[in-house]
Amino acid sequence: MRSRRPRESRRPARCRPSGSPTRPGRTTCWFRHRLRERILTESARQGFHGPDAAARSLRRGRSAAIGVLYTDRLSYAFADPGAVRFLQGVSTACESTGNELVLIPRTSDASAGGTAVGRSIVDGLVVYSVADDDPVLAEAVERRLPVVVVDQPHAADLHWVGTDDEGGSSAICEHVVSLGHRRLAVIATELTRRRRGGLASLARQKAATFATTAARLRGYRDGAAAAGIPWSTVPVYEAVENSEEQGRAAAEALLDTDPRPTALLAMTDQLAFGACQAVRNRGLDVPRDVSVTGFDDLPAAARYEPPLTTVHQPHGTKGRVAADLLLDLLAGRTPEPRTHTFPATTRLRGSTAPPPTRRRRS
Amino acid sequence: MRSRRPRESRRPARCRPSGSPTRPGRTTCWFRHRLRERILTESARQGFHGPDAAARSLRRGRSAAIGVLYTDRLSYAFADPGAVRFLQGVSTACESTGNELVLIPRTSDASAGGTAVGRSIVDGLVVYSVADDDPVLAEAVERRLPVVVVDQPHAADLHWVGTDDEGGSSAICEHVVSLGHRRLAVIATELTRRRRGGLASLARQKAATFATTAARLRGYRDGAAAAGIPWSTVPVYEAVENSEEQGRAAAEALLDTDPRPTALLAMTDQLAFGACQAVRNRGLDVPRDVSVTGFDDLPAAARYEPPLTTVHQPHGTKGRVAADLLLDLLAGRTPEPRTHTFPATTRLRGSTAPPPTRRRRS
DNA sequence: GTGAAAGCGCTAACAT
DNA sequence: ATGTTAGCGCTTTCAC
Numbered sequence: 150m151r152s153r154r155p156r157e158s159r160r161p162a163r164c165r166p167s168g169s170p171t172r173p174g175r176t177t178c179w180f181r182h183r184l185r186e187r188i189l190t191e192s193a194r195q196g197f198h199g200p201d202a203a204a205r206s207l208r209r210g211r212s213a214a215i216g217v218l219y220t221d222r223l224s225y226a227f228a229d230p231g232a233v234r235f236l237q238g239v240s241t242a243c244e245s246t247g248n249e250l251v252l253i254p255r256t257s258d259a260s261a262g263g264t265a266v267g268r269s270i271v272d273g274l275v276v277y278s279v280a281d282d283d284p285v286l287a288e289a290v291e292r293r294l295p296v297v298v299v300d301q302p303h304a305a306d307l308h309w310v311g312t313d314d315e316g317g318s319s320a321i322c323e324h325v326v327s328l329g330h331r332r333l334a335v336i337a338t339e340l341t342r343r344r345r346g347g348l349a350s351l352a353r354q355k356a357a358t359f360a361t362t363a364a365r366l367r368g369y370r371d372g373a374a375a376a377g378i379p380w381s382t383v384p385v386y387e388a389v390e391n392s393e394e395q396g397r398a399a400a401e402a403l404l405d406t407d408p409r410p411t412a413l414l415a416m417t418d419q420l421a422f423g424a425c426q427a428v429r430n431r432g433l434d435v436p437r438d439v440s441v442t443g444f445d446d447l448p449a450a451a452r453y454e455p456p457l458t459t460v461h462q463p464h465g466t467k468g469r470v471a472a473d474l475l476l477d478l479l480a481g482r483t484p485e486p487r488t489h490t491f492p493a494t495t496r497l498r499g500s501t502a503p504p505p506t507r508r509r510r511s
Numbered sequence: 512m513r514s515r516r517p518r519e520s521r522r523p524a525r526c527r528p529s530g531s532p533t534r535p536g537r538t539t540c541w542f543r544h545r546l547r548e549r550i551l552t553e554s555a556r557q558g559f560h561g562p563d564a565a566a567r568s569l570r571r572g573r574s575a576a577i578g579v580l581y582t583d584r585l586s587y588a589f590a591d592p593g594a595v596r597f598l599q600g601v602s603t604a605c606e607s608t609g610n611e612l613v614l615i616p617r618t619s620d621a622s623a624g625g626t627a628v629g630r631s632i633v634d635g636l637v638v639y640s641v642a643d644d645d646p647v648l649a650e651a652v653e654r655r656l657p658v659v660v661v662d663q664p665h666a667a668d669l670h671w672v673g674t675d676d677e678g679g680s681s682a683i684c685e686h687v688v689s690l691g692h693r694r695l696a697v698i699a700t701e702l703t704r705r706r707r708g709g710l711a712s713l714a715r716q717k718a719a720t721f722a723t724t725a726a727r728l729r730g731y732r733d734g735a736a737a738a739g740i741p742w743s744t745v746p747v748y749e750a751v752e753n754s755e756e757q758g759r760a761a762a763e764a765l766l767d768t769d770p771r772p773t774a775l776l777a778m779t780d781q782l783a784f785g786a787c788q789a790v791r792n793r794g795l796d797v798p799r800d801v802s803v804t805g806f807d808d809l810p811a812a813a814r815y816e817p818p819l820t821t822v823h824q825p826h827g828t829k830g831r832v833a834a835d836l837l838l839d840l841l842a843g844r845t846p847e848p849r850t851h852t853f854p855a856t857t858r859l860r861g862s863t864a865p866p867p868t869r870r871r872r873s
Numbered sequence: 874g875t876g877a878a879a880g881c882g883c884t885a886a887c888a889t
Numbered sequence: 890a891t892g893t894t895a896g897c898g899c900t901t902t903c904a905c
Contacts, residue, residue: 198655200625202632203568204882207897212565212632214613223606227599237589244585244616249631251576251613254606263562269611270564270574270632293560566898569881 214249216271220279223254230447231464238468273475280342280358295478297471301360309488310471314364317460317493322372325412328503334403334410335385336420338362346389396423411504418443418450436502455499576611578633582641585616592809593826600830635837642704642720657840659833663722671850672833676726679822679855684734687774690865696765696772697747698782700724708751758785773866780805780812798864817861824855
């Protein structure tokens with residue numbers, strides 16, 4: 150055996166100071182011998198900082214925190230009302246168990262010390278609405294922590310929470326065509342991680358890696374097909390972010406197509422609000438000249454003028470259920486079912502009406 | 512010296528496996544001897560989970576995360592538009608440096624393993640809008656981590672970011688009285704941690720421990736005093752949360768006081784929105800019969816019908832500046848100035864007008 | 874260059 | 890009951 154001095158020769162005798170721990174009048178926190186030494190030698194004015202959280206986590210193997218990964222830049226989540234309500238649901242679950250909620254930024258890959266998802270101190274991860282091919286998802290599963298995926302991607306072996314996007318969008322499209330609309334146009338959310346605004350070809354639509362966008366596209370397509378409208382006649386404008394501004398830009402481009410669409414199907418309420426503004430900016434009326442539909446049913450949708458016909462999905466509940474699922478996993482339970490698909494229900498309101506002139510197809 | 516065996520006799524030889532670390536074809540991640548042993552012995556199917564985040568943090572003494580503490584239940588923060596914008600600002604700063612953002616829930620004090628603020632793994636804390644006597648603040652400073660306080664309390668020795676609440680509220684009150692209003696009423700945010708809804712006596716107003724509430728109250732009082740209105744004639748209704756619902760309840764109570772107020776000064780836009788609804792529910796008009804003012808200047812304020820006269824404060828900027836301050840502190844810099852007070856500027860819009868009948872004081 | 878080991882501060886397990 | 894110690898997995902420092 151190599152001769153090396155026992156550990157004690159360098160390490161101070163023990164972490165617990167000699168005072169009896171349970172004796173009345175002494176604190177029961179008897180940790181940190183070395184720090185106390187420093188306190189006594191260097192300066193007596195320092196107090197006890199409380200137990201070190203990282204050491205505690207290392208030892209216990211738990212941090213009592215769950216992480217949330219968002220598709221986009223973290224700050225965009227706070228600009229997206231659906232994401233905010235989702236996070237509210239997550240935080241509701243967290244506070245009931247006292248877990249911290251860690252919002253993990255997307256780090257530029259060259260960042261030192263690994264990416265934020267790799268070094269975040271969490272017991273589990275909620276992956277919210279990322280593209281199928283997003284490397285951040287791979288990083289998340291590589292950590293071998295419990296993972297709950299929300300909305301997308303629909304990975305088979307991961308716990309999953311989401312909405313019946315396809316059903317919701319086919320239903321609302323069916324409603325629109327049942328009113329008599331034949332010239333439809335779609336305002337879509339991002340199709341791929343590398344965004345490209347503007348009209349999206351059928352090929353690009355096929356190549357979509359955002360699962361919810363693809364699902365809603367399929368729903369619209371099926372709804373249109375039910376009325377005999379070939380999908381190739383439906384222009385699809387891809388927005389680069391979920392904002393009213395982008396909805397406006399999309400609607401402006403789509404209203405320029407010939408023949409002009411009589412119905413605009415937007416994949417989010419925010420995009421729909423922007424579309425309504427663009428329609429009005431042309432001197433047209435919603436819904437008299439152009440019908441507009443949304444998706445999400447934000448609280449603002451019902452108060453909008455005109456009240457927005459949209460598809461309801463329970464953002465807050467999704468967040469709560471996703472977090473509960475994760476917390477169950479962390480507690481060692483094996484929650485069933487592994488997937489929760491919430492229904493997407495159409496809310497028929499004032500932004501849809503029959504098309505202005507009911508002209509039979511040529 | 513006590514005879515004890517050297518540490519090596521129990522600890523596996525080294526943490527780095529024998530393979531040459533830099534030889535091409537081998538991963539450069541050569542950590543975790545013990546785990547690798549387990550991998551080889553127990554099951555070969557496990558992979559390398561990535562470096563352990565807690566161990567890394569313990570060793571480095573940094574977690575690359577900053578924590579945010581909120582007055583209230585965490586989930587309420589997501590229901591408060593001002594708080595959401597604040598968090599957006601914080602997250603903007605975080606993502607620029609790749610720091611995680613930890614939202615710390617308020618744990619019921621009896622929670623096992625200490626409170627969440629004590630055990631959260633963060634390098635610094637942003638304390639957002641808590642009462643002067645909130646124990647969570649004491650816990651935060653006891654951790655001896657860098658702390659930035661936002662809005663309240665105005666603790667002298669801590670870095671601080673906030674708004675000129677007193678100036679903003681006195682200015683908007685002066686505007687209202689300059690229109691001729693003499694019967695004012697205030698819809699206040701919480702006065703103390705133990706909430707009590709309803710009309711607040713002068714004694715209770717004096718006892719306020721929420722610094723921003725107290726500051727706005729002082730501002731209103733000074734604005735009223737400038738017009739010779741004694742503060743004792745101004746009823747103050749304390750809302751128990753920042754919601755339209757509470758604004759409605761407050762306005763209903765205040766409109767029942769005799770003589771009926773002609774102007775309602777609300778301490779947040781949300782409360783003001785609710786107040787407007789209550790006024791209309793009585794068959795009265797804003798601003799013809801009753802003027803209403805807010806505070807915050809949410810994006811919705813300008814779009815409201817009528818557009819809300821309110822006080823602007825830069826929620827998002829406050830969040831960004833607070834986080835930048837904290838990140839500076841963490842980087843070892845000593846940011847100057849230690850306090851940032853943003854101006855609160857009045858936005859005169861359509862919800863204020865002269866009182867209905869200009870009757871000289873009896 | 875390559876390799877070894879000390880130890881961050883805590884807690885669970887074991888020793889008395 | 891009270892006291893002791895090993896070691897979580899990493900990184901930094903030191904030794905070769």
